Amino acid sequence: MTAVPALAVEDLxxxxxxxxxxxxALEHVSFAVGKGETLAIVGESGSGKSVTAYALMGILDxxxxxxxxxxxxxxxxxxxxxxxxxxxxxxxxIAMIFQNPRTALNPIRPVGRQIADVLMRHGNVPRVEAPAxxxxxxxxxxxxxxxxxxxxxxxxxSGGMCQRVMIAIALAARPALLIADEPTTGLDVTTQAxxxxxxxxxxxxxxxxxxxxxxxxxxxxxxxxxxxxMHAGHVVENAATRALIARPSHPYTAELIAATPxxxxxxxxxxxxxxxxxxxxxxxLPPCRYSERCPRKVERCDAPLPRPALAEHFVACWxxx
Amino acid sequence: MTALAGTVxxxxxVIGENxxxxxxxxxxxxxxxxxxVGPYIVxxxxxxxxxxxxxxxxxxxxxxxxDQLGRDIFSRVVxxxxxxxxxxxxxxxxxxxxxGLAGVAAGFFGGWIDRIVGRVADTIxxxxxxxxxxxxxxxxGNTVTNIVIATAIVNFPLYARVARAEANxxxxxxxxxAARLSGNGDVRILAFQIxxxxxxxxxxxxxxxxxxxxxxxxGLSFIGLGVRPPTPEWGIMVAEGAAFMxxxxxxxxFFPGLALMVAVFCFNLLGDxxxxxxxxxxxx
Amino acid sequence: MTxxxxxxxxxxxxxxAASGSTLKNLxxxxxxxxxxxxxxxxxxxxxxxxxxxxxxxxxxxxxxxKSTLVRALTRLLxxxxxSIRFSTRDLSLVPARxxxxxxxxxxxxxxxxxxxxxxxxxxTAFDAIADPVRRLKHLSGLALVETVDxxxxxxxxxxxxxxxxxxxxxxxxxxxVGIARAIAVEPELLVLDxxxxxxxxxxxxxILKLLARLKTELGMSYLFVSHDLSVVRLLCDRVxxxxxxxxxxxxxxxxxxxxxxxxxxxxxxxxxxRLDGIGLAKLRLSGEPMSPIDPDPNVCxxxxxxxxxxxxxxxxxxxxxxxxxxxxxxxxFAAGGA
Numbered sequence: 017m018t019a020v021p022a023l024a025v026e027d028l029x030x031x032x033x034x035x036x037x038x039x040x041a042l043e044h045v046s047f048a049v050g051k052g053e054t055l056a057i058v059g060e061s062g063s064g065k066s067v068t069a070y071a072l073m074g075i076l077d078x079x080x081x082x083x084x085x086x087x088x089x090x091x092x093x094x095x096x097x098x099x100x101x102x103x104x105x106x107x108x109x110i111a112m113i114f115q116n117p118r119t120a121l122n123p124i125r126p127v128g129r130q131i132a133d134v135l136m137r138h139g140n141v142p143r144v145e146a147p148a149x150x151x152x153x154x155x156x157x158x159x160x161x162x163x164x165x166x167x168x169x170x171x172x173x174s175g176g177m178c179q180r181v182m183i184a185i186a187l188a189a190r191p192a193l194l195i196a197d198e199p200t201t202g203l204d205v206t207t208q209a210x211x212x213x214x215x216x217x218x219x220x221x222x223x224x225x226x227x228x229x230x231x232x233x234x235x236x237x238x239x240x241x242x243x244x245x246m247h248a249g250h251v252v253e254n255a256a257t258r259a260l261i262a263r264p265s266h267p268y269t270a271e272l273i274a275a276t277p278x279x280x281x282x283x284x285x286x287x288x289x290x291x292x293x294x295x296x297x298x299x300x301l302p303p304c305r306y307s308e309r310c311p312r313k314v315e316r317c318d319a320p321l322p323r324p325a326l327a328e329h330f331v332a333c334w335x336x337x
Numbered sequence: 338m339t340a341l342a343g344t345v346x347x348x349x350x351v352i353g354e355n356x357x358x359x360x361x362x363x364x365x366x367x368x369x370x371x372x373x374v375g376p377y378i379v380x381x382x383x384x385x386x387x388x389x390x391x392x393x394x395x396x397x398x399x400x401x402x403x404d405q406l407g408r409d410i411f412s413r414v415v416x417x418x419x420x421x422x423x424x425x426x427x428x429x430x431x432x433x434x435x436x437g438l439a440g441v442a443a444g445f446f447g448g449w450i451d452r453i454v455g456r457v458a459d460t461i462x463x464x465x466x467x468x469x470x471x472x473x474x475x476x477x478g479n480t481v482t483n484i485v486i487a488t489a490i491v492n493f494p495l496y497a498r499v500a501r502a503e504a505n506x507x508x509x510x511x512x513x514x515a516a517r518l519s520g521n522g523d524v525r526i527l528a529f530q531i532x533x534x535x536x537x538x539x540x541x542x543x544x545x546x547x548x549x550x551x552x553x554x555x556g557l558s559f560i561g562l563g564v565r566p567p568t569p570e571w572g573i574m575v576a577e578g579a580a581f582m583x584x585x586x587x588x589x590x591f592f593p594g595l596a597l598m599v600a601v602f603c604f605n606l607l608g609d610x611x612x613x614x615x616x617x618x619x620x621x
Numbered sequence: 622m623t624x625x626x627x628x629x630x631x632x633x634x635x636x637x638a639a640s641g642s643t644l645k646n647l648x649x650x651x652x653x654x655x656x657x658x659x660x661x662x663x664x665x666x667x668x669x670x671x672x673x674x675x676x677x678x679x680x681x682x683x684x685x686x687k688s689t690l691v692r693a694l695t696r697l698l699x700x701x702x703x704s705i706r707f708s709t710r711d712l713s714l715v716p717a718r719x720x721x722x723x724x725x726x727x728x729x730x731x732x733x734x735x736x737x738x739x740x741x742x743x744x745t746a747f748d749a750i751a752d753p754v755r756r757l758k759h760l761s762g763l764a765l766v767e768t769v770d771x772x773x774x775x776x777x778x779x780x781x782x783x784x785x786x787x788x789x790x791x792x793x794x795x796x797x798v799g800i801a802r803a804i805a806v807e808p809e810l811l812v813l814d815x816x817x818x819x820x821x822x823x824x825x826x827x828i829l830k831l832l833a834r835l836k837t838e839l840g841m842s843y844l845f846v847s848h849d850l851s852v853v854r855l856l857c858d859r860v861x862x863x864x865x866x867x868x869x870x871x872x873x874x875x876x877x878x879x880x881x882x883x884x885x886x887x888x889x890x891x892x893x894x895r896l897d898g899i900g901l902a903k904l905r906l907s908g909e910p911m912s913p914i915d916p917d918p919n920v921c922x923x924x925x926x927x928x929x930x931x932x933x934x935x936x937x938x939x940x941x942x943x944x945x946x947x948x949x950x951x952x953x954f955a956a957g958g959a
Contacts, residue, residue, distance in 0.1 A: 035350070060821035061792075160908055174909065175683070204682035204848060206906050209892035213905065231821060234851070235894040261896055275822045277851035278896050283833055286855065289823035292791075511739030514697055515749075515802065518731055520756030522721050533743045 021048035022225035023072075023193050028085030028095070030064075030071050030249075037297035041067050041080070042249045044323060049193070049242070054219065054226040056240035056257075058233050058272070062293050064249040065229045069195050071095075073112055074102045090192060108138040111186035115198040117178035121170040127181045128154065128166025131188055138189035153184040157214050176207035180214065187218055194219065196228040200235070212239050234278045237261045245269045248293050248305035250321075255329040265329065265336040267312045304332070312337075358610030364603035371415055372422040379412035383569045392586050402588035404577065410589060413569035414596050420564065421571050421600070424481060425550035428488035429543050435489065436496025437539050443497065444504030445527055454501065458494035466491040470553055474562045484563040488550045499542050503535040537611075544608040548601035555597055571597045623709065624670035625842050626694070626810055631667045631703030631713075633689050634660040637914055661913050663689040664700070665866035668941075671810065676836065676843040678857035678874055680850060680889070684910070686866040687846050688814070694844070695731045695812055696720040707810070727757040730808035734815040736795035740787040746773075746798045747783040750805050757806045772805035773797075775838070777831060793824040797831070804835060811836075812844045817852065829856060850893045854878050859947075862886045865910055865922040868941055872948035882944055882955040884927050904928075921953075929954055 030042040042064045049055040059065040070076045072087050072094060087094040089109060092101065114120045122130055131153055132146035141149055147166070154162035157180040170178055179199060186194060196215065200208035216239065219226045230236050236243050236257070243260045245253045245268065253266040264270040273279055274287035291309030294301060302308065307317045316334040381399075387407035395402045401410035443454035461469065473487035507513060508531070516530050555572030557563040564570040566577070571593040578590025636658045663686045671677050681687050692698040694705060696717050705713040707725060715723055730753070733739035740749045750769045754760050760768055770780050778797040787795055796816065803811055813832065817825040833856065836843055847853050853860055853874060860877050862870040862885065870883040881887040891904035906926050916922065921934040933953050941951040 060823060158907075177909070205850070205892040205894075206682060206888055208894075210905055232894065233822070234896045237896045238894040272822065273896065275826045276896055277822075277825075277829075277849070277855055278893075280855065283829060283855045286826050286829070288826040288830070511733045511735060512741040512744075514692075515731075515733060515739045515799075516741070516752065517697055517721055518695060518726070518729075519753035519802070519806075520721050520726050521752070523718070530741055534741070 020051075022051045022053075023087065023089045023227070024048040025068075025072070025087045026085060028068065028071060028087060029083045030067055030076065030080055031083050032077070032080045034079065034297070039296045040249060040301065041296060042071065045085070045246075045249075045251050046323075047244050047251060047254055049225045049227055051192075051225055052219065052223045053242065054216065054228065054240045055242045055244060056236035057227060057229045057244045057246060058231070058236045059246035060231060060272075060293075062248065062296075063246040065231075065246050066197055067249075068246070069112065069197050069227070069229055072195065073106060073110065074099075107134065107191075108189045109191055110193045110195060111189070111191040112195045112197065113179070113182045113186050113199050115201050117182040118170055118175065120182060121178060123170055126167050126169055127173070131166075131181070131184050134185050134188040150184075150188075153188060154181070156187075156218065157181070157184045158210065174207075176203050176211065179203065179207075179211055183211070183214060183218070187222075187224075190222055191224060193225045193227065196226065198230055199228065201231070208235075233272055233276050245272065249296060250305055250332060251330070252306065252332045253330065254327075255331075259329060263337075265331040266306075266333050267310050267335075267337060268306050270337055304334075355610065355613075357606055358613075361603050361606035361610060364599060365607055368418060368422060368600055368603065372419040375415045375418050379409075379415050381409040381412045383408060383412040383416045384567055385409075392581070392589075394586075395588055401592040402586075404574075404589050405581065410574070410592050413574060414571070414593050417569040417571050417574065417593065418596070418600075420481070420568070421551050421554055421597075424484055424488065424554040425547050428485045428492070428550045428554075429547055431485065431489040432492040432496050432546070433539060433543055436493045437500045437535070439493075440497035440500025441504040441527065441531060441535055444501035444506075445508050445531055446523070447505075451501070454497055458497045461490065462494045467553065467556060470557060471560070471562060474557055479562060479565070481564060484554050484557055487557070488553045491553070492546050492550070495546065496539065496542060500535055500539060503538050504531050507531050507534055540611055541608045544604050544611050547607075548604035551597065551600050551604070625673045625675075625708065626671040626844075627704075627706035628670070628694065629668045629704045629706070631664060631690070631693060631705065632662070632701045633664040633686075633693055633698065634662050634701045637661050659915050662866050662916055663913065664693065665916075667703070667863075667866075667868055669861055669868065669871065671842050671844060673809075673842055674836075674840060675859065676845055676857045678853035678860040679844060679846045679863060680848065680853055680860060681863035682848065682889075682910075684865075684913070685863045686913075687863055690863070691731070691812055691814055691844070691846055695729055696723075696726075727753070727806040728808050729810045729812070730803040730806060731812040731814060732799050732803045732816045735819050736792070736799040736816075737787055737819070739799055740795065740802075742787055745784050745786055746778070746790065746794075749787075749798055750783075750802045753802060753806045768805060769801075772801040775804065775835065776801040777827075792820055793827065796820060796824070796828050800828075800831065800835070804839060804841075807839065809841060810844065811841045812846070814846045815848065816845075818847070818849070825852075832856070850878060850890065862889070865913055865916070867922055867951065868949075869923065869951045870949065871941070872945075872950075876945075876948060882948065882950040883923075883952050884929055884955075885923050921951075923952075 025048065026046050028042055028045040032039040032041050045068055047055065057065045057068060071082055074094065082095055085095055089105070092105065094102065121127065128147060128150045131150035135141040135146045135149050136143060151162045151166050154166055159165050159177060159180055200211050203211065215226060228240065240257050243255065243257050244251055245266065247268050253260060253264065253269045260269065261273065264273055271287060271289045275289055277286060280286040294305050294308060302318065303320045304317050307313050312335045314335045319334065321332045385408065390403050390407040391405055393399055393403045399409050399411065401414060403409055439454045443451040470487040470491050473490060474483050477483040477486065513526055513530050516526050554563065558570050558572030559576045564573060566573055574593035575590045581589050637660065667690060679687055689698065693700045696712055696715065699717045700713055703713065704711045707729065710725065712725065720726060747769055750772055751765055754765055754768050769783070773780055773783060776797040778794060778801055782790065782794060790798065816832070817828050820828060829852065835841070845853065845857055857874040859872065860874040861868050862877065862883065864885050870877060870881065870886045877886060878890055881890050888904050888906045908926050911922065911925055919936055919938055921939055924930050924934045927934065939951045939953045941949050944950045944955060
C-alpha cells in the first residue's frame with residue numbers, strides 16, 4: 017500500500033429502515049486503496065458489497081442511512097460532505113460503472129454525444145473540441161471505427177460495447193477513483209477479459225485507483241492487487257491477493273475459495289458452505305456474523321471482533337486458520 | 338397463511354402506510370354505501386317539488402339548498418350516486434371483459450387477431466372520444482344502457498392496448514415456456530399463465546377509467562343525452578344549476594359538481610393503492 | 622447402441638427486417654421475392670448425439686445460437702431443417718404447437734436459467750411443480766400430492782415451503798422448485814439452461830451436486846448449457862463449443878479445455894479467470910463477431926476475429942471433422958492437434 021491512499025474508508029456503518037425492522041447492512045467497514053492500485057470487494061449477495069459502493073457515491077436508497085464512518089478522498093470526507101461538494105466530486109474525482117451498461121446510458125442520444133457531454137461538464141473541454149475527444153476516448157476503450165460508432169445509439173451496440181462506452185464516460189474526466197460494480201457480470205468471458213484489460217490499462221496509465229466489486233473470487237484473484245472479502249456487512253478479511261488466495265486466514269474466505277469451481281479437480285472435491293446469512297434485522301446478532309455458520313467457533317467468538325485496523329493482512333476472526 | 342388472510346393483512350398495510358390511499362378507500366366505501374342504500378336514507382323525496390321552498394340557500398333543513406322547483410338538492414345528490422356509479426361500474430366491467438380479452442388475445446397470438454384488434458382500436462381513437470360517445474348514444478337511442486355501451490366503447494382502445502402490451506411481453510416469459518414444457522396448450526397458457534398476470538394491471542386501469550366513465554356519463558346527461566329529467570343525475574343537475582349561477586344561486590350546480598369531483602378524485606387515487614394490493618410481488 | 626438423442630443437420634433461420642436505411646428496405650421489398658428475404662442463421666447445420674446417461678455441455682457466447690438450439694430440441698420452436706431423433710422417433714416432424722399434447726412431451730424437460738422468472742409469480746411452489754404432473758401424467762388428488770412431495774424431497778426442498786410464492790423463496794429454493802418441476806415427470810433428457818448463472822457460489826455448489834446426484838438416481842441424460850467453463854469442466858462428460866450458429870469443436874470436456882484445438886476454444890479457455898492468477902495469456906479476441914444475417918456460406922464464421930485467418934478461411938468453410946480420438950474440430954489448421 018502507498019503511504020497516502022487515494023481513498024481511505026474507516027468504520028463505515030449503514031442501516032436500512034424497512035417494514036420489518038432495521039437492517040444493519042454495513043458495520044465498521046474499513047479499507048483503503050492506493051493510487052494506481054486495484055482493490056476487489058468480493059462477497060455473495062447480501063454481503064453489503066454494493067451498499068458500500070453506493071454509500072461512497074452518496075447514492076444510497078432513501079431508506080438507507082449512514083450511521084457512522086469516514087471516507088476520505090483527496091482530503092474531503094465524502095460522508096460529511098455537502099450535496100454540492102459531492103456533486104462536484106462525483107464524475108470528476110470518482111466515477112462509477114454499473115452492472116447493466118445499457119440501462120445506464122441515455123437511449124435516445126448517440127454515445128459520442130453522451131461522452132462529449134461529460135467532457136464539457138467535468139473535463140473543462142471546450143465545446144468545439146469535445147466531439148473529437150469523445151472519438152479519441154472510444155478508440156482508447158478499444159472500439160473499432162470510433163468515428164462511426166460515436167454516432168450510434170446504445171441499442172445498436174452489444175452489451176460489451178455499451179460497457180466500453182460506459183468506461184469511456186467514466187474515465188472522460190480522468191477521475192482519481194473508479195468504482196466498478198460487477199462491470200462484467202452478464203457479459204461473455206471473452207468480452208469480460210477484454211473489458212478488464214481495458215480498465216487495468218487505463219488505470220495503469222493515469223495512476224487511477226480502482227475498486228471493483230464482484231461475486232467472482234476467481235476474477236478478483238486474477239485482476240486485483242488486494243482483495244476485501246465481505247460477509248453479512250462485515251469485512252472479514254483484507255489482504256494482498258496472492259496471500260489471501262494462497263493462505264486464507266478467515267474460515268469464510270477459505271470456504272469461499274473451496275466453493276469456487278475453478279479450485280476443484282472434481283465436483284466431489286468442491287466444498288459447499290453450510291448455513292446461510294444471518295437475518296440482519298435481528299437485535300441479537302452475534303459480534304461475528306459468521307460465527308453461527310463457522311466450523312472453527314470458539315468461546316472467544318462471542319467477544320467483540322478485532323476492529324478493522326488498516327493492517328497489511330487484516331482478519332476479523334479470533335480463531336483464524 | 339391462507340391467500341385471503343394474506344391479502345387482507347397486506348391491504349391493511351398498504352392503506353396504513355399511505356394515508357392518501359386510505360382516504361381514497363374510505364371515500365370509495367362511502368360512495369358504494371351511498372349507492373346501495375342512498376334512496377332509503379334520504380330525508381326528503383328527491384322528486385318532490387315545493388314551490389314555496391324554491392331556490393333556498395343551504396340551511397339546516399336543506400343541507401345543500403333547494404333548486405328552482407324546491408327539490409332538496411342533498412337528497413337528489415345522494416340518490417343520483419346509484420345511477421352515476423352504476424353506469425360507471427357496468428361500463429367498466431363491460432370494457433374490462435371486451436378490451437381485456439381482445440387485447441390479451443392480440444398480444445399473445447399476434448398475426449391477424451392482433452391486426453384486427455389494432456385497427457378497431459385505431460379507428461375508435463381517431464374520433465374525439467366524447468363526440469364518439471354522443472354519436473353512439475344518439476344512434477342507438479337515448480337510454481341508460483346505451484350510455485353504458487357508449488362509455489365502454491370509447492374506453493376500448495385503452496384496455497385493449499394495455500392488455501395487448503402486457504400479454505405481448507409475457508408471451509416470451511420463462512414461465513410461459515415452462516408451461517409449454519409442462520404440456521399446456523395455447524388456450525390454457527392464455528387462461529392460467531397470461532391472464533392472471535395481466536389482471537392486476539387492468540384492475541388499476543379500471544379504477545382510473547371509473548373516474549372517466551362517471552365524467553362521461555354526467556357529460557352526456559349535461560348536454561341532454563342519456564338520462565332525462567326529472568331523474569336525479571349529477572350531470573343534469575349541474576346543467577340545470579348552471580343557469581342560476583349568474584343570479585347567485587351557486588349551490589344548485591356546486592353540490593352535484595362537488596360530488597362528481599370527489600368521485601373522480603377517489604377513483605383516480607384508488608388505482609395506485611389497488612395495484613399495490615393485487616400484486617403479490619409487493620407482499621412480504 | 623443407438624443414442625438417446627441424435628440431432629442431424631439441424632438449422633434454424635429467422636426472417637429479419639434487414640437493417641439499413643428505410644428507403645433501402647423499401648426498395649428491397651419491391652425488388653426481392655419473399656423467399657429471398659434476409660435471414661438470421663441462428664443455428665446452422667448442427668449435428669451431435671447424446672448417449673443415455675451422458676452429460677453433454679454446450680458452451681458459447683451470447684448470441685451464438687445456444688438458446689435457439691435448446692428451444693428447437695425441447696420442441697418450443699420448429700427447426701427450419703434437419704432432424705431431432707429421440708430414441709427412434711423424429712420429433713422434428715411434430716410441430717411445436719402440437720408438441721404440448723404429444724406423448725413424448727414428458728420425456729424431454731428443461732430447467733431454466735432464471736428460476737425466478739420461469740415460475741409464474743401467481744403460482745405457489747406446489748402449483749408450479751404440480752402443473753406438469755397434472756398435464757402430462759394425468760394425476761390428481763392424493764397421487765398428485767405424493768408425486769409433488771417426492772419431487773420436492775428429491776430436490777432437497779422442504780415440503781413446508783410448497784405453499785409459498787416464488788418471491789417468498791430464496792434464490793436457491795427457487796432453483797430447487799425449477800428442478801423439481803422438471804424431474805417430477807421423470808424425463809429421460811433434461812436440458813439445463815445455465816441453471817446456476819443467477820446463484821451465489823455457495824448455493825451454486827449445492828445445486829450442482831444436487832444435479833449430479835439426481836442424474837444417477839433417475840438415470841437421466843443432461844444437456845448442460847453454460848457460459849461458465851469451470852462448471853462445465855466439473856459436470857460434463859463431453860462438450861460442444863458453439864460459435865455463431867455452428868459447432869466448432871466437440872470432444873471430452875477435460876481434453877477440450879486442457880488442449881483446445883479450435884482457435885475460438887483457445888481464446889475462450891484463456892479468458893476464464895483463474896483463482897491462481899496464472900494463464901493470463903494475452904490471447905484476446907479483437908473486434909465483434911460477424912453478422913449472423915445471411916453469412917457467406919464459404920467463409921469460416923470465425924474469420925476476422927481469428928488470429929490465424931488465412932486465405933483458405935474465406936474461400937472454404939471448414940467442416941467439423943475428426944481430429945483425435947473422440948474429438949472433432951472445424952478448423953483448417955487444427956487437424957493434428959494443438
